[in-house]
Every structure is written in structure tokens, then in C-alpha cells.
Amino acid sequence: MVSLYDHLCRYDTAAWQRAVDEVAAESHPIDRNATRIWFAFYPLDFFLTFQAAPDPASAVRVMGLMGRWLLADQVDTSHRFFYAHRYWPSIKAAVQRFSTPPPDDLAALIGEVAEQASRTARVDREGLIGLSAAALMTLRQAGVDAFAAPGQIHLSMRARAMSPHQVMKKRAHDDWQGVFGFTRGLRKRWTITFDENEPDAHFELINGQEIATAAKSDPREYRTTDPRCTVGEGPIPVECRSASCGTCWVGVLGGAEKLSPVVDRDEGRRMKVFGYIDTDEPRPLIRLACQTQAFGAVSIVIPPWNGIFATWVQRHRAQQAPA
Numbered sequence: 609m610v611s612l613y614d615h616l617c618r619y620d621t622a623a624w625q626r627a628v629d630e631v632a633a634e635s636h637p638i639d640r641n642a643t644r645i646w647f648a649f650y651p652l653d654f655f656l657t658f659q660a661a662p663d664p665a666s667a668v669r670v671m672g673l674m675g676r677w678l679l680a681d682q683v684d685t686s687h688r689f690f691y692a693h694r695y696w697p698s699i700k701a702a703v704q705r706f707s708t709p710p711p712d713d714l715a716a717l718i719g720e721v722a723e724q725a726s727r728t729a730r731v732d733r734e735g736l737i738g739l740s741a742a743a744l745m746t747l748r749q750a751g752v753d754a755f756a757a758p759g760q761i762h763l764s765m766r767a768r769a770m771s772p773h774q775v776m777k778k779r780a781h782d783d784w785q786g787v788f789g790f791t792r793g794l795r796k797r798w799t800i801t802f803d804e805n806e807p808d809a810h811f812e813l814i815n816g817q818e819i820a821t822a823a824k825s826d827p828r829e830y831r832t833t834d835p836r837c838t839v840g841e842g843p844i845p846v847e848c849r850s851a852s853c854g855t856c857w858v859g860v861l862g863g864a865e866k867l868s869p870v871v872d873r874d875e876g877r878r879m880k881v882f883g884y885i886d887t888d889e890p891r892p893l894i895r896l897a898c899q900t901q902a903f904g905a906v907s908i909v910i911p912p913w914n915g916i917f918a919t920w921v922q923r924h925r926a927q928q929a930p931a
């Protein structure tokens with residue numbers, strides 16, 4: 609595994625991005641969004657910037673980091689929202705046992721890991737490609753020692769029993785509004801799911817409401833599982849509610865097309881400042897929950913950390929660039 613780790617250290621962010629885009633075409637649709645979301649949640653450039661910081665405590669302060677941002681602390685759980693998480697022990701073992709000289713082409717390497725894992729998991733390779741890419745990046749960031757233990761699955765038996773078809777059908781489903789639903793207008797109610805693996809992980813949203821505002825209707829206590837959460841604010845950590853702090857970023861697994869478009873001067877500009885995503889897509893897979901209105905049922909993922917790091921990453925990149 610040491611030589612594979614050394615091999616992975618040769619690739620920069622752009623190479624990873626190209627490889628992930630390339631393998632997306634051959635991967636099963638169930639985890640296509642999950643793969644893009646995961647790579648946005650754990651960017652290599654951010655990791656390298658944090659790793660190079662001479663004083664980690666000061667880096668935490670200046671980048672406003674909160675929560676768990678290191679993959680070394682969550683090797684078996686960071687990707688729990690992938691459908692393929694149920695095959696994680698096979699994928700992790702395929703990475704650990706990878707013995708042939710790795711191909712130079714990173715996309716081909718991801719494909720080989722998926723191929724080897726598919727033999728032990730006895731499932732199609734297409735369903736394992738996205739998580740195989742995430743597994744290799746996890747080894748790259750977490751290091752050999754943190755990656756060495758056998759893979760653990762963190763799913764209930766009920767979640768494990770769901771087929772890809774059932775999960776995709778559930779994601780595409782909109783709540784029934786009654787026979788005269790078309791007359792309900794603003795009174796329509798939608799379900800926002802924030803963890804597809806937990807049966808109770810959802811709250812109700814009134815048509816056109818911002819996701820973070822709707823989350824307040826969930827009276828349960830989330831501070832024990834995520835200390836960033838505030839009592840009475842629901843499962844999504846929030847602070848400013850005005851696109852200033854970056855606390856409320858979420859990934860959109862299903863239903864991105866039912867969300868309001870990004871407003872460039874607010875959400876779009878700020879997400880680039882935070883470092884979360886740099887795109888001009890009107891409805892990207894990473895959103896600020898305090899700015900995003902929903903007009904249908906949506907499935908989201910809440911990342912376990914937040915920060916404001918784009919400036920520091922750019923500075924680090926400039927320092928690394930050849931003179």
C-alpha cells in the first residue's frame with residue numbers, strides 16, 4: 609500500500625478532477641452525484657494547504673474551520689452517503705491489496721480497483737467506480753496507517769436491504785399533495801431528507817421556503833452528534849443566515865432541479881470565497897441551505913465541517929508554483 613500511496617501523491621487536483629469526470633460516464637447513476645459531492649467536501653487543495661500550515665491551530669483559526677475536516681478521522685464513514693458504502697470492506701481491501709504496478713492513468717487505476725472489488729463483493733463494477741475513486745483519495749489524504757484497518761459498514765440492516773432502484777425511485781418521488789394539490793400553491797409541503805440511510809432523517813418544507821429555515825421545524829436535538837448545530841435550529845448548522853459564514857453548506861443528492869437557481873452576487877460569489885465550489889452552474893450540487901429555496905422533495909447531505917479557505921488555498925498554490 610505504501611507504493612500505491614506514493615504513486616497517488618503524484619497527482620494534483622486537476623488530475624483527480626479529470627479522472628473523476630472520466631470515470632463518471634461509466635459509473636452507475638446511483639452514486640454519480642455522491643461522487644461529485646464527496647470530492648467537493650474533501651478537496652485535495654484544502655488538505656494540502658492545511659497539511660503545509662506551520663501552525664495547525666493558527667490555520668484552524670484563520671480559515672474558521674469547524675467540525676471534522678480530516679479524512680484520517682473518518683476513513684470508514686466520510687462516504688456513508690454513497691449507495692456503494694455497503695461494499696466498502698471490499699473496496700477498501702482492493703486498495704489495501706493493490707499489488708501490481710499502478711497504471712499512470714488515474715482513471716484506469718480507479719477502474720482497476722473497482723474491478724477487483726467487484727469480484728469479492730459480487731456486484732457490477734459500475735456500481736463501485738465512484739466509491740473506488742473516493743477510496744483512493746481517502747488513502748491519499750488519510751495516509752497508509754489510518755487506512756490500514758479492515759473496512760467497516762455503518763448502515764442499518766434496513767438501509768442495507770434497499771436496492772439501487774428503490775433508492776433512486778425515492779429520490780425522484782415528490783410528496784402527494786392531495787387530489788386538488790394543484791390548487792394548494794404556497795401551501796404545498798415537501799419532504800427534505802438529510803440522511804438517506806436513517807428512516808427519520810427528514811423534515812418538512814413549505815413550498816418556496818429556504819432549506820435552512822425549514823430545518824428549524826425539526827425540534828430534535830442534534831448537538832450531541834454535530835456540535836456545530838444550535839438547539840432549536842434543526843440538523844443543519846447555521847450562523848448568519850445571510851451567505852456570510854459558510855456554515856450551512858450542503859450537497860444535493862437528488863432533486864437539484866427543484867431548487868431555486870444560485871443568485872450570483874450572494875450565494876454564487878460567497879461559495880467561491882468559502883472555497884466550496886467554483887462553478888457557474890445555475891443549480892450546482894453544493895448549495896448554501898440558508899439561501900436555497902425548494903419547490904419539491906429533495907435529498908441532501910450535510911458535510912461534517914465548514915470553513916472559509918479559498919484565499920489560503922490560492923496562496924498555498926502560488927507558493928508551490930515553479931518560479
Ligand code: FES
Nearest residue numbers: 849851854856898
Ligand atoms: S448560515 Fe451562514 S452562510 Fe448560511
